[in-house]
Amino acid sequence: MAGIYLHIPFCRQACHYCDFHFSTQVKTMGDLLQAMRRELQSRRNYLEGEAVETIYFGGGTPSLLPTDDIQRILDDIYIYFPVVEKPEITLEANPDDLTYHKIIELARTPVNRLSIGIQSFRNQDLQWMNRAHTAAQADFSVKCAQDRGFENITIDLIYSIPGLSERDWLENIRKAVDMQVQHISAYSLTIEPKTAFGHQLAKQELQPVDDHTSGTQFLALVHELKRCGFEQYEVSNFCLPGMQSKHNSAYWLGKKYLGVGPSAHSFNGATRQWNVASNALYVKGWMNGVPEFEIETLDDRTQLNEYLMTRLRTSWGIDLDHIRSAFGVDLWQIENDYLLQLLQDGLMVKENSTLTLTTQGLLQADRIASELFILES
Numbered sequence: 001m002a003g004i005y006l007h008i009p010f011c012r013q014a015c016h017y018c019d020f021h022f023s024t025q026v027k028t029m030g031d032l033l034q035a036m037r038r039e040l041q042s043r044r045n046y047l048e049g050e051a052v053e054t055i056y057f058g059g060g061t062p063s064l065l066p067t068d069d070i071q072r073i074l075d076d077i078y079i080y081f082p083v084v085e086k087p088e089i090t091l092e093a094n095p096d097d098l099t100y101h102k103i104i105e106l107a108r109t110p111v112n113r114l115s116i117g118i119q120s121f122r123n124q125d126l127q128w129m130n131r132a133h134t135a136a137q138a139d140f141s142v143k144c145a146q147d148r149g150f151e152n153i154t155i156d157l158i159y160s161i162p163g164l165s166e167r168d169w170l171e172n173i174r175k176a177v178d179m180q181v182q183h184i185s186a187y188s189l190t191i192e193p194k195t196a197f198g199h200q201l202a203k204q205e206l207q208p209v210d211d212h213t214s215g216t217q218f219l220a221l222v223h224e225l226k227r228c229g230f231e232q233y234e235v236s237n238f239c240l241p242g243m244q245s246k247h248n249s250a251y252w253l254g255k256k257y258l259g260v261g262p263s264a265h266s267f268n269g270a271t272r273q274w275n276v277a278s279n280a281l282y283v284k285g286w287m288n289g290v291p292e293f294e295i296e297t298l299d300d301r302t303q304l305n306e307y308l309m310t311r312l313r314t315s316w317g318i319d320l321d322h323i324r325s326a327f328g329v330d331l332w333q334i335e336n337d338y339l340l341q342l343l344q345d346g347l348m349v350k351e352n353s354t355l356t357l358t359t360q361g362l363l364q365a366d367r368i369a370s371e372l373f374i375l376e377s
């Protein structure tokens with residue numbers, strides 16, 4: 001089983017924290033979609049005939065796409081790829097796009113999962129982050145989508161926002177739970193250099209939240225969502241039983257995926273490739289038959305380190321038997337002292353051959369994974 005990711009690189013305005021690839025020049029959307037459809041056709045064999053189980057419109061802001069275009073892209077996918085009977089089809093959407101009419105239109109397409117970028121239910125946070133929507137629009141978008149029959153909705157939240165108290169954060173979490181969505185993704189605000197916040201930080205006009213506060217908000221998040229029946233299946237991802245994102249889970253489980261659109265990444269089990277992160281160069285390349293992309297062959301060591309990095313962030317954890325059989329590495333023996341220390345410190349648990357991080361361990365998942373990296377083939 002495989003997935004298809006479609007990167008729609010347009011946004012109404014730039015959020016102050018965002019370093020994804022997007023443009024606010026929406027008028028070039030027609031050319032870009034034509035190029036994306038050409039890429040879909042040209043790369044029809046990339047997944048080597050594996051059935052497509054998930055389709056994901058990400059971005060950018062895919063909810064800016066007219067629904068006719070969404071349908072056209074899906075029609076192309078069904079022409080060029082084998083697709084399972086009931087694929088998970090997700091569309092990322094911003095609340096300001098999800099008007100009553102837009103939701104009615106979307107409900108007529110095969111899209112069956114909405115990922116709504118709410119980020120906060122507080123207007124002061126939304127304004128500070130330069131989000132294009134209000135708290136009232138966030139509220140309306142979820143309720144209206146539920147009324148129109150969407151039964152698989154995920155919302156994004158952000159914590160570690162300066163000025164967001166622990167109490168404010170808990171209210172945001174409870175509001176999300178009260179909305180009866182099936183899935184919540186919550187991310188700690190990170191200040192990236194080439195963003196408006198990054199520039200403010202460089203000029204010392206912004207004081208980021210300290211690690212202790214950030215960690216406290218993460219622990220509150222995990223505690224509150226688990227109390228309300230959510231499972232944490234990845235550091236930042238929580239769902240009601242059985243409602244994991246199949247698409248994102250496929251990334252973490254190492255399945256193949258085709259990424260279409262500027263800056264989109266693809267993975268076929270042996271190589272990773274990524275398209276040029278420029279709308280103009282992407283369109284020019286595909287329309288002239290000479291697409292720009294880079295490709296990296298993943299050697300065993302890189303694949304193992306990627307496995308450690310992604311899987312330690314998930315509830316599946318790492319499997320020592322798999323590491324031994326797939327990579328010929330006895331991690332338990334090589335890193336015995338360190339692993340025993342993690343177990344003793346309550347950062348990790350071991351069940352048979354599987355090692356998973358505890359909530360405290362997840363707080364340090366990236367550091368722990370990098371300590372375990374195998375440096376030589």
Ligand code: SF4
Binds near residue numbers: 012094
């Ligand atoms: S809407 Fe999403 S992709 Fe666009 S600028 Fe904001 S965070 Fe980035």
